Structures are given as structure tokens and as C-alpha cells.
Amino acid sequence: MTRPPAGARLLLDAVGRRYGDRRVLENLDLEVEPGSFVSFLGPSGAGKSTLLRIVAGLERPSAGSVELRGTGPEPVTARMMFQEDRLLPWRSVENNVLLGVGGRREEARALLEAVGLAGRGGAWPAELSGGQRQRVALARALLHQPELLLLDEPFGALDAITRIAMQQLVERLWLDQPRTVLLVTHDVEEALVLSDRVLVLAGGSVGRDLRIDLPRGGRRGHPRLVAWKEEILQGLLEPASATKGAAREKAGTRPTTS
Numbered sequence: 001m002t003r004p005p006a007g008a009r010l011l012l013d014a015v016g017r018r019y020g021d022r023r024v025l026e027n028l029d030l031e032v033e034p035g036s037f038v039s040f041l042g043p044s045g046a047g048k049s050t051l052l053r054i055v056a057g058l059e060r061p062s063a064g065s066v067e068l069r070g071t072g073p074e075p076v077t078a079r080m081m082f083q084e085d086r087l088l089p090w091r092s093v094e095n096n097v098l099l100g101v102g103g104r105r106e107e108a109r110a111l112l113e114a115v116g117l118a119g120r121g122g123a124w125p126a127e128l129s130g131g132q133r134q135r136v137a138l139a140r141a142l143l144h145q146p147e148l149l150l151l152d153e154p155f156g157a158l159d160a161i162t163r164i165a166m167q168q169l170v171e172r173l174w175l176d177q178p179r180t181v182l183l184v185t186h187d188v189e190e191a192l193v194l195s196d197r198v199l200v201l202a203g204g205s206v207g208r209d210l211r212i213d214l215p216r217g218g219r220r221g222h223p224r225l226v227a228w229k230e231e232i233l234q235g236l237l238e239p240a241s242a243t244k245g246a247a248r249e250k251a252g253t254r255p256t257t258s
């Protein structure tokens, strides 16, 4: 199935970000097609969240440029979702969805229904499970009909089963309403199951750029997906063992086996 182009196009040109002497991103070029689902993997500290914050406009790059092109002349609407749900405990579920927006109760209720929380608008966040709270956070992001949805490890705190349910929900909503999605995750399988494209950040830039051309729906357990997963995991493990090996050589020590 070919999806109609929708959502924002993202163009990063030689983006760099440093904190003091520390270069986190360097000379990063990237073009993301409108309506595509792109995931970012990489070792801890590789700059995945930094990149997302830069795309969201929450942080400025130290070098290079970021361009977002929407479907119309208006500025691109982007919304971000985090590992923490960031719900306000003193507001009802529905009023959390409507945060900063007035008078769109019908839409908020329809969205709560779409995320599997029909009739729970009057509940307090504390009355919901972690997965349900993330559903509210998703509904809140979608109320703004973003052309760009930025997901920073949004299922990281959820148990394995809830996590898969959330992945399926996000995929279904994305298929229903095309928009560009950027997902930062540590879960290689999650990235491969959900994405059109998986990017592995390394050394401040894009190390690997994989197009996942498997049909959706039956990806989990597919031999090609399993092979990609192994290959990516190996690549993520290698820099660490190479560094340790180099450190040992320098120190003149041998690895211990116990």
C-alpha cells in the first residue's frame, strides 16, 4: 500500500550540537519524507533526545540548519511525547487532553475513544495505569493534529505486554491519519516493527540508515527482521567492547573471565 504524502518534511543540514567541549551531534544531514515513520537508535548518550529536542524547536543547534516543511503555508505543528506522561494530577483526564485548548470537548472525547479510553474522561490521572496514562498523553498530542509527532522513548516505562499494545495503537492511529513520526527508542525490535526507516546514531551523526520494506502486520518474528535486529544489536555492542579492549591494551591488562 502506498500512503499519500502527508505530514511534515524534515531537512537537517550539517546539524551540530555541543555542550561546552562535548560534541554530541556533528555534521548531521538528514531528510525525512512526509508521512514516514522513522526511528532513532543508538547507544546511551548518542544524542537521540538532543536531536528530537532540536527538531521540536526546544533547543537550538550549535551549527547547521533545521527546516520543517508542512502541507500548507502555516508553520508546522509538532507535538512531543515523553517517557513520563506529564499529566497534571489535579486535572481530569479530559481536561488534561484539553490542556491549553478550550471548547473542543467532543474532539477530546473522540480521541479518548480512539486510544481505548472511552468514558474515562472524568477520571483522575492517579486512577489510571501507566499504559492508560500514556494513552491520555497520546490523545493530548493528537488533539493538535500535528503534522510531526515526536516520541521520545514513550513506552520505556511500560511492561512488555502494555508496550506492544501501545505500539499497535500508535501504528493504527498513524495508518488512519498519515503524519510524520520520529521515534527515539532503545528497543531495536520496536523500531523495526513500527518504522519505514531506522537510523542508528553513532559518533554524532547517522551511522546506519535502513529502509524497512517488510509489509506491516506480520513483521514480528520475520526472518529478515530477526536478522536486522541481530546485526543492529551487534553494531551497538561493538563500539563498547572495542573501547574496553583499547582501554585494556593501554593499561596492559587482560580481560578476566570470572
Ligand SMILES: Nc1ncnc2c1ncn2[C@@H]1O[C@H](COP(=O)(O)OP(=O)(O)OP(=O)(O)O)[C@@H](O)[C@H]1O
Pocket: 019, 024, 042, 043, 044, 045, 046, 047, 048, 049, 050, 051
Ligand atoms: N542540557 C545539557 N547540558 C549538558 N549536556 C547535555 C545536555 N543535554 C544532553 N547533554 C549530554 O549530551 C549527550 C547526549 O544526550 P542525549 O540525552 O541526547 O542522548 P541519548 O542518545 O538520548 O541518550 P539516552 O539513550 O541515554 O537517553 C549526553 O552525554 C548528555 O549528558
